[in-house]
Amino acid sequence: MERIKIGIIGAGRIGKLHAENLKQLPQVEIKTISDIFADNIRDWAVQNGIANVTADYQDIMRDPEIAAVFICSPTDTHIAIIEEAAKAGKHIFCEKPISFALDKTVQALELVEKSGVKFQTGFNRRFDHNMSRIQELVREGKIGDTHILKITSRDPAPPHKEYIPASGGMFIDMTIHDFDIARFMVGSDVEEVFVQGAVLVDPVFAECGDIDTAIISLKFKNGALGVIDNSRQAHFYDQRVEVFGSKGCLTIQNDYPSSAELYTADGVYRDKPLYFFLERYNEAYVKEVKAFIDALVHDTPVPVSANDGYQAELIAHAAKLSLQEKRPVKVEEVLTQWHISV
Amino acid sequence: MERIKIGIIGAGRIGKLHAENLKQLPQVEIKTISDIFADNIRDWAVQNGIANVTADYQDIMRDPEIAAVFICSPTDTHIAIIEEAAKAGKHIFCEKPISFALDKTVQALELVEKSGVKFQTGFNRRFDHNMSRIQELVREGKIGDTHILKITSRDPAPPHKEYIPASGGMFIDMTIHDFDIARFMVGSDVEEVFVQGAVLVDPVFAECGDIDTAIISLKFKNGALGVIDNSRQAHFYDQRVEVFGSKGCLTIQNDYPSSAELYTADGVYRDKPLYFFLERYNEAYVKEVKAFIDALVHDTPVPVSANDGYQAELIAHAAKLSLQEKRPVKVEEVLTQWHISV
Amino acid sequence: MERIKIGIIGAGRIGKLHAENLKQLPQVEIKTISDIFADNIRDWAVQNGIANVTADYQDIMRDPEIAAVFICSPTDTHIAIIEEAAKAGKHIFCEKPISFALDKTVQALELVEKSGVKFQTGFNRRFDHNMSRIQELVREGKIGDTHILKITSRDPAPPHKEYIPASGGMFIDMTIHDFDIARFMVGSDVEEVFVQGAVLVDPVFAECGDIDTAIISLKFKNGALGVIDNSRQAHFYDQRVEVFGSKGCLTIQNDYPSSAELYTADGVYRDKPLYFFLERYNEAYVKEVKAFIDALVHDTPVPVSANDGYQAELIAHAAKLSLQEKRPVKVEEVLTQWHISV
């Protein structure tokens, strides 16, 4: 069996993580990794059996042996790379968000579609053992028709100050995962969004024109309602979901480092949940790349499509508009705003 | 020690419940109970040691020995009874809501205030062992500043069809408890409300101009955000609260008939939570009337004031307006709507 | 309907508790309560509507109107009172243990049986919402055949030093409840006992010839195995049971004052379980006396028989012998030891 040759573009935290997970898959060879600071990663690449390191990702595009690329570079580089990869006939795994500009996302995805390459959006949470289990139970009809979706999604601590202005704002940076999980759980697109947002954690968010706390109401096209609550500072990674329907309710809780509990005269104590996404979604990242590779090997559809990436961005832009205009916003209004014809 | 003599007006489910709880208190004598179907309750009254049963609640108003009345009659009778009781100098325990019309609630409560009688609103949930415990911990500063309040409040099954049109709508009938708990937990009044409502449980609600499912976003005057989710059909009484703040998060869960769990080859099973409010808030109802009687005995403020009743109604009316006009509504808009000058 | 007249003998903590619970039952009148310190309880008796207080329990025996007695006096007075009550034709509710001497227990119970009066042993835990629920599920066959029973039973803090020598030892004073629950859960008598005992909490137990910590292995007549672990000092009342069988496992946990949980950067905290038996078994005590009164009213068998009381004592004596002789002891050996012919 010949191994699928992969190129990885961007060797930051997430690029390295994907590389280390891909390394475990016998069907895969990571042929080349590119990073603008190529020298910084040479040792790491050797330790991980990656043959080529380059500062120029075009080396990957030009290599006819490379069948698929992982786009792990900063968001503002995504569109150009996607377009080049599509033209080069390389399958694409792209980190979220696809871009900060909805019209460019649309253009790029149209090109992808025409080119016929596969495109998977990096929504790792769908592969989480908790998330995937309740989605499966929803799909099996265990709760009947879905009436209410609830997502709690809170980061342990705010990002660095420098990161905030470049993040695209909380919705496109952080909540985008929740928008995807919302669609994943309910099995329907979103029709309307209303945001109550606030700066309660750190005034730096206000200085950057951003928020750090939000309650986001959703109305889905199938009639279900939903709510996401976000905070940039929960002291651990608080990621819980509840799906309520005509027959019952499904819930998932946080994951813990252990089940140890200490009972004393002063009360009952246990360690807090896992601190952040690398711990919590460790296995989900493995399953995510495995699912992409499986889709390549068997030439089957990828489990998280380009449209999934686009839809989550659409909701994020609607949320932004709702926050600005302090009113409920139809998701389709965003199309008008961005001059997109469906 | 002389016992405080009580009159109870209305001997439906809640009137009888209060009577049976008051009976346990050594400082109290239930002297008279009135109900328009007086004959139906005579046996029950004898069994519970209540001396007088009358079809005319004016018998209670005219009795100078009676120091306090419990108003447990239908909502549309409350205002008249409150005004008569206030004029008669009798302390008042009044079931929620005080009335369906905000201007009448205001008028009645002004009269109460002038008369100097005590007035407690029947928000029993504040006395629940779970609710009161987390409110205490919030007040002690355990979570720092409150950022997000979340209330899940779902009835086990819809009320009878006949009840719906007379209920005043879901917000004033059911969610009013949640609006009160919201203020209780956050320690602040509400500034703005936005509602996503739907009829997902039973079309009869639409026929009655009501809804059965809602996501209600709240913005509090102190800057905190909140969300309440309601359903008329959860198959058990689902009442959970979460308060999240700068230092941490407090949660409460449902109460269960037992802690029994069954582990088998097919999975892990436990009985569902307590079915409805009489089971879940059984003890809370006892504490509620005890607290009212204590306030009479010691001439101290009642723990749930007339203003608490009024504020919850105010939010309910704002929620109704938001639902109708599909937009966020400032609570103060409701004052204009009802021609109330503060 | 005429009310059953009750006499209560002994107005310590448990006598008063039973009185206050009996007071709630409409079918019952507590006619007389006796206590050697009669004067101390007169006020309490008035407040609780008990007509007669006496220092001489013979007043109860002599009263032909009194149909049933509650024996709540110290253990060393039980036998004489049981015999007198049986002769007087009065039904008996007797606190555990029936006596410290197995031969006397047997004699008294033979007399009870001949007299035809009902006799309920005060094993309140059978009426606990948790205990009764899993026993019901065991009986329904949910776990198939029972293989292993596990009981954790730990007091919050040791009794007063003065109490220890008069307690009859840990097995007859404390573990006797566990021996009863063991038979209740497994539905079989015990065949063999082995004890590992120790003094780990306080040397005063050793000074009194007692222990404070134990692991008690049980073999039941139906082949099941069991283990009880006891401690005199758990800082709260730790009462958990697990029944494991061919098809699965049933567990119950402790009860908590609330479900409140506090999540912070330092971990997750909740209040410890209820402190002691008056809180934990509050409702069980109510149900226990109600079940006794129901058996009187309907002339049906009592739910906890004289034999149940006897069997638990039998196991307690076997446990004591095992501890002394450091070997497994057949329960029938105790019969020989006490010269009892079955």
Place this chain on the structure above:
Amino acid sequence: MERIKIGIIGAGRIGKLHAENLKQLPQVEIKTISDIFADNIRDWAVQNGIANVTADYQDIMRDPEIAAVFICSPTDTHIAIIEEAAKAGKHIFCEKPISFALDKTVQALELVEKSGVKFQTGFNRRFDHNMSRIQELVREGKIGDTHILKITSRDPAPPHKEYIPASGGMFIDMTIHDFDIARFMVGSDVEEVFVQGAVLVDPVFAECGDIDTAIISLKFKNGALGVIDNSRQAHFYDQRVEVFGSKGCLTIQNDYPSSAELYTADGVYRDKPLYFFLERYNEAYVKEVKAFIDALVHDTPVPVSANDGYQAELIAHAAKLSLQEKRPVKVEEVLTQWHISV
């Protein structure tokens, strides 16, 4: 950095597992694997980058480059291989039990000690995230002095009939892990053992002279008491531990495939715990071999010593004797039985 060369002897389920885990460690090279059915594993070896496959483990002994061996062959081959490895100066990781015969275990370990090679016993559970966390908290003094240890250890389903006679009996095959965890948690050796054993799952155990269900009482040299309950059939892997002491109690629960819970009108449901050791102790096996390799790299003591292996066998033999003679057995009696002088 030169990589430590490893030889693995025995490529059954556990041998392959260790190989796949060792492969992840950059400091290690698996040079050779031996199995009597060498041909069966050649494909697997290639896929896992193992250079040499042999049917003769002496090839490993003779290879001067190989610094350490993993002994994963059947128990009755351990002693000979340990002795050869020790003579060849190779460090040893040996699966449990070291042998079925205590005198041979002692001889082999004496030889190991003289030779100066490191020897780690394969008690993987010490590396479990739950087990290690509570042991850490015990060691930190969080529960004060240890009074009671409780271990629940139940397999999902009995082993194949053919396996039972060759297993050495339940204590040496299965409970040996619990005996090790007991010592690990309490931090003390065991002084006395008493067993209540039974055949309740399948009569085949009786036919093989074995049992399938047991309650094992332990007395530790430091005065603490303990109990282990075992079953060969729990329908999932039931592995729970509780350590109770003067200041409080520590517990760990089973691990679950997810935290998903389904609430319906019929009750609350969740999936059962992980099915067996490969799922439950997946990570523990990784940490176990990593710890061994770390001890080689840094020339530090291994975390689970030869003595740990020996002590667990000692208790297992005492348990067997207790079962046979139906009496409590001092662990030192086993030394006499096996003619071992300490």
